[in-house]
Amino acid sequence: MDLVNRFISDRRGATVIAFGLSVVPLLGLAGAAVDYGRATSVKAELQRAADATAIHLATMSLQGRQQDAQEVFAGLLLQTGVDVPEFTATASLVGTHRVRVDASAAIPMTLASFLVPQVDVGVTATAAANQRTTPFEIERANLSVEAADYNELRIYCFHEDRRERLGVIHSESGLREDGFLKIADNTNEGVAAAPETISVECGPGESLSYHLINIRNARTSAAARRTNARWDHYTDTTMRGGVAQYNTEYRDLIETIRCRTAEECDPDHPDSIVPGNAQRNRTxxxxxxxxxxxxxxxxxxxxxxxxxxQWTDQDYDDIRVVMRCGGEELGPMNVVLVD
Known part of the structure; x- marks a missing residue:
């Protein structure tokens, strides 16, 4: 009993014990600081790899190609020399040739592993690519009111590889339409409207296409347009050897004539090469x-x-437009980080 009391009352080792106990949290804090610095450095390299991945994938999108985000990110991360055992990278298209890359990684702790085994970090990068082309210009609506049906013409861009219908890109603003863009109808008001030039473009891999809305016996009646039978015809245009192919569901829907000058495409001009109205039953x-x-x-x-x-007069003048051709590339691609 006396031995126990003497041990309890002896203070000579208290300082050593207190110091030993204080070393543990001090080492933990020091280790955490070192590991935090390493995690910050690794995150910076992850961000660089994500930036480069976004730029690469945006460029591929502009060229009409695709590549796996994980594969691209892994190759770029390897070039940094950073050892990250576990990571993921995904990409999503968030606009016209605008790609967002999200990457995350689990960074194992070393000195502070007994406090926090690993730290999860995430980075994001967005890049946009563009390349100007000569616009397509809808020169004027040259509409016939001979038809009893209501006809409305819209334009859009068709991406053949993705089988996707997209809004056209306005040449002046560079912004893409959310949906199809109406360019003409054959109502009295539509025919009387002043001619207007509309300049539009489509992205790489896309072709300017047309959507014809036909509503039977409804040209002069707005009420009939809401109730009468409706037909929707899409061209889903593709290019073969530089020549547009109009892939409509029904044959002999569209007549197409190339004109070297605007006068050749004007039915009222002496140099016109296009048919006049009401020339029926023809190919x-x-x-x-x-x-x-x-x-x-x-x-x-x-x-x-x-x-x-059903009955048809095959005159190919029920709604008519003239387009100035475009699509030629104007200069190099421009790819920038936007986020």
Whole structure:
């Protein structure tokens, strides 16, 4: 009992014990500081790899190609020399050739591992790519009121590889339409409207396409347009050898004629090469040549095309427009980080 009391009352080792106990948290704090510095450094390298991945994928998007984000990110991260055993990278298209990359990694702790085994970090990068092209210009609406049906014409961009219908890009602002853009109708008001030039573009891998809305016996009645039978015709245009292919569901829906000058596409001009109104029961002309930037393309639609099994006059003048051709690249690609 006396031995125990003497041990309890002896203070000579208290300082050593207190120091030993204080060393543990001090070492933990020091280790945490070192590991935090390492985690910060690794995060910076992850950000660089994410930035480079976003730029690479945005460039691929502009070229109409795709590549796996994880594969690209892994290769770029390897170039930094940083050893990160576990990481993930995903990419998403958040606009016209605008790519967002999200990457995350688990960074194992070393000196402070007994306090925090690992730290999870995440980074984000967004890059946008663009390349200006000569615009397509809808020169004027040259509409016929001979039809009894209501006809409305819209334009859009069709991406063949993705089988996707997209809004056109306005040349002046560079902004893409949320949906299809109406360019003409054959109401009295539509025909009387002053001619207007609309300049639009499509992105790489996309082709300017047309959507014809036909509502039977409704040209002069807004009420009938809400109730009468409706037909939707899409061209889903693709390019073959520089020549537009209009992939409509029904044959002989569109007449296409290439004009070297605007006068050749004007039915009222002496130099016109396009048919006049009410030339019925004929086979439509089909352009098979490249429409070079600066030349013109005439489009005439038959709103009740053959092969549907209903009456048709096959005059191809129910709604007509003229387009100035474009699509030629104007300079190098521009790819920038935007976030």
């Amino acid at each position: 439509p002309a089909r352009n098979t040549e490249v429409c070079n930037p600066g030349e013109y393309m005439y489009f005439g639609w038959e709103d009740r095309p053959p092969y549907i099994g």
